[in-house]
Amino acid sequence: MNKTKRLEILERLRADNPEPKSELEYSNPFELLVAVTLSAQATDVGVNKATRKLFPVANTPEAIVELGVEGLKEYIKTIGLYNSKANNVYKLSQILIEKHNSQVPESLEALVSLPGVGRKTANVVLNCAFGWPTIAVDTHIFRVSNRTKFAMGKDVDKVEAKLEKVVPKEFKVDVHHWLILHGRYVCVARKPKCGSCIIEDLCEFKEKTE
Structure with a gap:
């Protein structure tokens, strides 16, 4: 995936969810x-x-x-x-x-x-x-990164390294939230909901669903 596509994906995810938060509940x-x-x-x-x-x-x-x-x-x-x-x-x-x-x-x-x-x-x-710009790669991020071809890697460490390299600084604090939520609710494991995906036209997954 080229730099222009990646940037557009990140901008759309940010526009859709400007202040993403973890779904875990905590106060400290x-x-x-x-x-x-x-x-x-x-x-x-x-x-x-x-x-x-x-x-x-x-x-x-x-x-x-x-x-x-x-x-x-x-x-x-x-x-x-x-x-x-x-x-x-x-x-x-x-x-x-x-x-x-x-x-x-x-x-x-x-x-x-x-x-x-x-x-x-x-x-x-x-x-x-x-507030560190760290990227925690879980199963959702691993799947979304590889399926979309946003940041491909054979294991979580390689995907993390790739994301660190290709995600611009301004997006790094929030990118792992966007990718987790996208994987959890849209780009799900068995049958991704491509028809309702805000980045469908930018995604390079070949077997898109309706």
Whole structure:
């Protein structure tokens, strides 16, 4: 895909949604970190249902540690892989207390050293909580980037690197929200909704649907 097409795609996505936000519900960086950690292989809707009950009770590292692993499981047991996620959230809360004065660090290196926090989770936190121009590539972004030929790559790291290279600076803070939402609601996995897509004429996917 050429530079002109990419720019037009980004401008249309921005015009359609000028201030995109994560669909995860949170009110501070720690809540966001917990929510994103819980969202691996789970839906934002499912995570929000659990955190609406959890966060009023425990939304700080100290409160999570006081709740304990078993107590935490009771709030998140509707989420897939909740046993390992409860352990990770408990352990990362301990580390934040011990090493980071109970604050979520504004550092990729520090974030990925936390239990259950990979590069994608760290990038989401840096972007949404701190406004960094990071691009967290999930399954939606990977699919949309490859299907449209906007930024092709054989794995998420290659797609992330390509997006970093081809997305102009002015779009970088918001681009991962636009692509996630586009993949979640329009460019869906099984049968993309090409007929109602605002970038259909720019997309280079060969097998468009009605």
